[in-house]
Amino acid sequence: MLCYKWYNLRRQRADDGELASPGDGEQASPGNSGTSGSSYSSSVVLVDLLMPTSIAVGTPLLIFLLHSGVLPLSSSDSCFSSIFVVPHPVLVGQPAPSPNKLDDMCPTLPHTKHHSSPFRQGDLRRCRPPALLSKEPEMPPTLPLLSEEPAVPPALLSVEPAATSAPALLLEENRFLYPPPPPEELELPPLADSEQELWPLPPWPEVFALGTNCSGCLGTGDIQNTIEPRRIDALCGKKIVSLSYGTGPHVVLATADGEVYAWGHNGYSQLGNGTTNQGLTPAQVSTNLLSKKITEVACGSHHTIALTSDGEVYAWGYNNSGQVGSGSTANQPTPRRVSSCLQNKIVVNIACGQLCSMAVLDSGEAYGWGYNCNGQLGVGNNGNQQTPCRIAALQGINIVQIACGYAHTLALTDEGLVYAWGASSYGQLGTGNKSNQSSPVLLNLDKERVIEVAACHSTHTSAAKTQSGQVLMWGQCRGQAIVSPHLTHFTCTDDVFACFATPAIMWRLFTVERDDYLTVAQSLKKEFDSPETSDLKFLVDGKSIHVHKALLKIRCEHFRTLLNENEEESIEIQQFSYLVYRAFLEYLYTDSVSLAPEDAIGLLDLASYYRETRLKRLCQETIKRGISEENAITLLSAAVKYEARDLEEFCFKFCVNHMTAVTQTQAFSEMDHDLLKNFISKASRYGAFKN
16 A cells, blocks of 8 residues: 655744845846745655565655745745655555545655655644646746846746645754644545455556646646646656756656656746747657667756766756857757767766756866856856866866755865855855855865765755765755854755755655665664563563573673573562563663653662663653652652662752642652651752741
8 A cells, every 4th residue: 555645844934934035146047036035835745655565766666856946936935846756566455546545644754765864753744735826937038147136037926825834844853843734634545345356557657746836847737736646647657767857947857768858847948849838748858869868867947958878968948158058148949969178078977056057077077167157167267158168176186976056066076075166145165154266165074074965056055974974064054154064963965955955955866765674773672572582581570571691691791690600591580570670671672761750760779789870870861851749759769769869969959949849749748757857958958948
């Protein structure tokens, strides 16, 4: 069975509930006004695959978070859509899943291929997306230069704010916290008449889309918005390996067979079909590409470039600044090979900023062309380049990856160093200031070796992942400027853009796959109290607890001595309760304590008896978290009994701060005489009885 979940989130600035506009001095793309006070609505698709087989790339669950509209128009304008791919297993005793029939369960996101997702189990519910008017967008014909004010485009969409939109995300310990709106009742498909009925499978894998549908960016054949997944028939059965999107929005993808499909906004021929008619369904880009195998695609604001398996680059679409690399500024209606300095060279990596294009050769050289008023090409000046220009400042440096932001560029070397250049009005270069740089600048990352850099053409945010697994971010962060690399608690660069970028988007294809692999810690936890693999049994209060001798010897000095002298397969314990002793043994397997504060007192006694210092500390922390006016005296008595000085001081101060309520509890009336005497004496010294 396949369960689909999604929710709608409205990203807002933390300070005043608004999103920032493009930075001063940075270029505005066609259809991008740069006005302030704009907001975005985003849809995130979570798909949980409930099937016994593992999922890998090719048979995977692919989730594409596509920002289809980075057009800040007013405080209520928004435009966002999502596309995802999911394979179908053979369903026995169930009807074939319909995209309009959804299971209202809350799945846990499987392990990710690229990263550990920030999403966890939670009460995910659907929010109604904004209603859009079906007005086709119109694009301004020219682009303002650096010295000019960004042109405000005509209204593209009349958008009403979502009544049930969630407020800005709050991030805490790698979790998204949000108040879910009231759930909507969903009708589930009826069971099949026969429990053994097999349903024919549609083409594998299936591709679905949902969200706002401006310019037909969902590829469903119309411009109707949808909050339920709709299948994109033209893409079903195709394995997608690369995907990118523009500002219009237009969407371009490459399949495993090397085919290119494009749809959405086409005012500048960015779909490569030779026309300026928007595409409502995915259509193969065929001109000059039928004999080529495309391995990677990248989109700028309104232009597209594609990389072939032979290392050739093709480009088409908007070309006012030379971003197509044709040597002129005329728009390119169909794919054209970018030659000039790239002739007879093999390109291995491509990227696009809003109005520029970048390429990395197999030799490690980097080239750039297109808009350059902020120095984003890294050629040492601010002049636009209509053909690829080598970045001379990186001579002798082997570049392995390049990434483009709105108007800045990041480059990663084979030695794990990071260079940055271009606009820095939000600190996105990470140089410690907001000064633009027209030549590459080496970043100071505390000698950490970087293995990945990340940026997206619609944001002013930068991120990097180090060899040790640390994730750094800098640039625009919810309206604030972070001018130097800042350490996050994330484990992947994708989370940086999902949580802190404006708008919140994914900077690359986001792939989720089920991973049944268990770590050592997970395996140990699973085998605790397992009769099948254990070689020792404890009998406590007439109940059995199954354990492994070797692990107990490794983890506990007491058991190391006991089990070396005792060869029995069963040991009876009388001085501790079953609940306490089981918690102790489980701690040896999991290194954690899960008990109520009152029960943790008994475990504290055991920890003192077995001289388990760390366990004693964990028990004290558990007790502190659960202290209340009713149990404060009981916990204080236990702390005194087991000589837990820190816990004793903590409980005593709690009692003093809640003296009136604590002295009215039954535990206080039954308090030991000597302890009561000491308590009153100490409390008086703290001034508890002055009033």
